[in-house]
Amino acid sequence: MRSTLDELNRELAELRTLIDSIAPVDKALSEHQDSVVQRYRTIRRRFDEAAVLVALYASFERFAENLVDAYVQLVAKQRPYRELPSMLVKKHMAESAEMLRRGRLGEGRYIGLNEVDVVKNLLSCIEGNIPYVLNMPAIIAHDNNLRYNELQTLFATAGIKELCVCVCRAEDLIEWHARSQDIQPPSEVPNEALRARLDDLVERRNEVAHRGRSPDQLLGTEEMRNLVDFIEALARATFASTTAMYLKQRYVEPGEATPLHRTTECYKRGTVVVVERPQCILRLEQPLFVLAEKAPARWGRIISMHVDDTPVEMVDETTDAEEIGLELDFKCPKSTKTAHLFVLDVEDDAVWCPSGRPFNVAR
Structure with a gap:
């Protein structure tokens, strides 16, 4: 699971580098006397924002899907198929059938899967084989962008209920909220504040992807940095919330902690x-x-x-x-x-970093 957060952190670092480059590049272009170059400035500025919004949302969506994928596969190693959450089993069956119906196996997110594989995997689950193989694209499937409700549903289906309630109590998200609002850290982030911020990011991304945005609506670089900070805090909070369920099921309930x-x-x-x-x-x-x-x-x-x-x-x-x-x-x-x-007697590398700065140390 931890590798999903590591990958997101690398992508967010690249986005921060892009944002940091916007002002110096624009300054260099502003000093150029060519009128054509001056027109490039406006175009470039618009596409800088588009790149940040689209890449930021894509990174978070990929992180959320990969985290659910990793979590479910860890749980599946510990439990028979029939003992998985009922919502998860129902979705796995329904979405596997939908994958077969659509006939797009081998394309896009279904690369590496064919009809025979999907049916074999379903059969291994239904017959109670151990180990069994899940059709993971069916588990992480979602019809809409990961707004507040869709994000919560994606994790709830995997057995992680009330995700957004949980993340609002995460130290990382609380600290981000306090900085962005210039207030003292509250005991938890208001749920509606999380909803508004996440849904606004998705809407901005969709405006760029489908309708474009006028130059007077462009975000400033500080606003872009704040959005990246928000996604980093939300991702860390989501990881910590998923980890809570994993540790409870893997170690506390069996009495191994x-x-x-x-x-x-x-x-x-x-x-x-x-x-x-x-x-x-x-x-x-x-x-x-x-x-x-x-x-x-x-x-x-x-x-x-x-x-x-x-x-x-x-x-x-x-x-x-x-x-x-x-x-x-x-x-x-x-x-x-x-x-x-x-x-614990032994570290679990799905959660603990083998070396370097521990996840939970305040930055």
């Missing part, structure tokens, strides 16, 4: 917690995560441990202490009642 019971609220802006000594071994660099109801996941690693104010590298059954101080490389929510901390 050990809960850590916090005895106090957090310290050092949420990066230090005090927990009861668990039955399992704790060690430096061990992966942890936090889950809360209808909220994105937070995750990272243990970067230091203290027993009675003494730094240690490991805690086990021989450790003579009732409480352990843990310093984390991410912020843990304050509440000990609604936010639950878990530790």
